Amino acid sequence: MDEHALINLANWESRVPIHAASRDYGLDRYLADPRHLSGFVAHDAPHLGDLTGLRVVHPQCHIGTDTLSLARLGGEVTGVDFSPSALEVARDLAERAGPPVRYVEAAVDDIPEALPETFDLVYTGVGALNWLPSVARWARIMAGLLAPGGRLFLREGHPILGALDEERDDDLLVVTYPYFETPQPNEWVTEVSYTDGDGRIASPVTREWAHGLAETVQAVLDAGLTLTRLEEHTELEWQFLDWMVQTSDGRWALPDGRERLPLMFSLEAVKPG
Template sequence: MKSENYLQINKKTWNNKVAIHIDSDFYEQEQFLNGKITLPKTDIEALGDVTGKRILHLQCHFGQDSLSLARLGAKVTGIDFSEEAIEKARSLNEKLGLDAEFICCDVYDTLQYITEKYDIVYTSYGTIGWLPDLDKWATVISGALKPNGKLVFFEFHPVVWMYDNDFNDVFYNYFKSEPIYEEETGTYADRNVENEYQTITWNHSLSEVFQSLIKHNISIKNFQEYDYSHYNCFSHTEEFVPGKFRIQKFGNKIPMMYGIVGELIEL
């Protein structure tokens, strides 16, 4: 695999995962269809009252969180590069009678597809690892926000991505270096699936994230680190309280997630 083909390789993988994810227990699709808000409490608190807010949701997968925001009263535009995911998101939007919009494009091309500025840009959990260039990512966020608009960004902590899949060894660089080429069987949503997938990803340090946002006039208003994950998407976890997961051998010794709230500075 060559890194310049990362978009095609990763898109194929995510297109192939959509149907599996929808049918998995991980995404609790039946509960979602019956009204469940899929956003974690941390994210809802950081977003604040979204009634009447225009929200751009980057890398939205098949739209559960986007549609949850719509249920909470926001006017939402979801972006994802997977044709299969966006098709499913649009179908769910119609089925639920909501008013979200979904656009299929590479996240870097977002500004070519939107025609307005947003009150909030939201993106969360397992997103930036698929992107080689955070400067371009921050350009999209800055370009999509209204003056004094808000960024709400939650992500798995880069310390987690340093380890091999079994959390036995520090295997990868904390700082972005060479692309990470992997071949995996199954998916975090259903590890028993025998499908094989190829991926190309990058690790991004916290300093890289902060500097990319600051460079593009995003003022950091709040930053939090968490010693747990909302999602049981890693190996060898324990659910120490309902809905909170840690790597069993580490307990609370390593960070699992972080959250950033930023604001576009009006120049």
């Protein structure tokens, strides 16, 4: 791993105990209810469909709540992450809550060597692409994981969201940060994670990259996949701005009468064959 990846690894290792103890990840809910799904997978389930018997891989799986949820939809699931501590939590959760999940330790760039096999579904969840310097390289690796006829599923924060200044106190939507991919990352220092609780991140520095929507779509096409669905969404699972309002289903959106912006996007693509 390069310097950027090592810095991010230290950050994610620091987050693991905070996230594992948080109500937001709610590990106890998976133990109490064998049908419980993560909020992200529950939202995506109508598009994912019945995964029974399908070989599923979930790169950048963190502590495995989405990964376990994919297994509860019937998939034969493999989770991949570069954080040993995250995988320790993920393995323990799967062993205690079920169904079984296989986990492999690898950074995204190392997946072709660590996981030389193919799958029916690659699931990439929210908060994955911003940790990667090249969306084109990511797309090639994801395409390499797919068997002929296999499907890539991606839902991610919209790149315009990451370009906004979220710390303004005047309720204006102002583009401050890069929208398109840049050679050098943005560096952030944040001692508090996105979950509840007052735990402090011991390694608070992160390095992150933007990837424009067209850049991401073109990367998927250039990797040889056929795009079958592309949607932009106006709701989020978290309150990105203090003045966002909560919807009836517990998600977050801009108030009525304000500028309507895409906050997330999702795409699906199939490998020919």
